[in-house]
């Protein structure tokens with residue numbers, strides 16, 4: 001009886017210990033149903049494509065925050081789950097051009113180059129026609145002209161033979177006309193363009209992240225050929241072949257533009273699980289939750305990019321939170337970092353590394369997940385059981401074998417290292433959030449599925465995701481993360497393959 005009793009009492013305890021210290025016990029976090037629940041929410045019409053600094057992005061942030069809260073993750077900024085940062089957008093609130101009392105129409109007759117410009121009111125009596133407006137060793141349209149303080153008008157494009165010469169001489173520069181006008185001291189540049197009238201833009205102008213401009217650029221206005229013909233007193237448009245001579249002209253010109261700078265807010269969402277005996281050391285797992293938003297009324301759902309990585313991030317948080325609740329939490333702290341601003345230029349991750357909540361030398365690695373739910377169009381139908389591993393061999397020699405071992409033991413995907421080729425024409429290594437960590441010397445792996453036909457299209461929808469593969473790829477990140485969070489030492493930073501590595 002006694003022996004029986006002891007067995008009876010110990011059996012359930014032993015079995016719980018045996019199961020929960022084994023990471024495979026937490027594979028349930030990556031089930032089809034859970035993955036679909038998250039991804040169909042993140043890539044739903046209500047989230048409107050999650051563009052940075054829009055209500056759709058804020059809804060996605062709230063969803064991620066709620067999930068972190070429900071798991072009892074600690075708020076990643078210390079005070080809250082969202083790390084807010086400002087972004088900016090310009091909008092023109094007044095655009096007026098008058099020539100000899102005649103007023104011209106925005107978008108029909110002219111358009112102002114909004115980003116980087118400033119509000120101005122300019123009144124002129126004389127202006128200068130400067131041909132194609134080049135001024136370099138191949139061609140100088142400014143010879144004999146004094147344009148200082150004056151408005152300059154030039155033709156768009158270049159004469160047919162010049163482009164080839166510029167390319168050959170390494171002098172091609174898309175900003176050449178603007179820079180030439182500025183170098184010669186012009187007050188404003190008017191460029192005659194063929195593609196007018198343009199439609200009034202129904203989409204707002206681009207976002208930018210730095211309100212401080214270190215350079216003032218010359219005010220640049222595109223105008224129609226019709227408007228140019230009137231200003232040049234050449235209604236037949238003979239100037240358009242480029243043979244009109246550069247010359248000063250007289251007219252009363254008024255340029256009147258007012259710009260408003262909108263300051264908007266975006267955020268990264270951060271939650272963490274505190275480690276046990278190595279809690280001041282960190283593992284970061286990241287994915288970006290922003291996407292392209294809407295163009296007109298068309299939604300870019302971004303299910304794969306990067307709804308899939310965000311979904312993986314949420315399930316990884318669930319798996320590690322459950323392990324912790326079972327008494328098998330990680331030795332190191334794990335930060336789950338959902339970035340925004342990625343599609344605008346890796347802004348959220350850049351903001352994070354420059355305002356990080358821990359010293360980056362204590363971060364053993366960043367495992368970044370960006371697009372893991374689809375199959376590369378280059379892959380044959382019988383070779384879909386793969387994931388691209390990018391950047392694992394750049395900073396720490398220990399990382400590649402750890403990821404390989406996790407895969408060989410648990411997941412059995414084909415690990416494809418195609419994009420580790422330094423000559424990769426797509427420069428994939430530089431194109432997601434891990435790169436901001438790598439620049440600071442933090443070892444990284446970027447998990448990626450490749451480029452497919454729905455990449456950055458409105459057709460990147462959750463019904464086109466391969467959930468079996470998404471689950472396996474998320475599990476590979478999980479097993480690699482488990483090892484990185486629990487092994488005795490931080491990864492050593494012994495490779496200097498990376499061109500911008502600061503740390504070692």
Ligand SMILES: [Zn+2]
Pocket residue numbers: 288305306342370371432
């Ligand atoms: Zn992406």
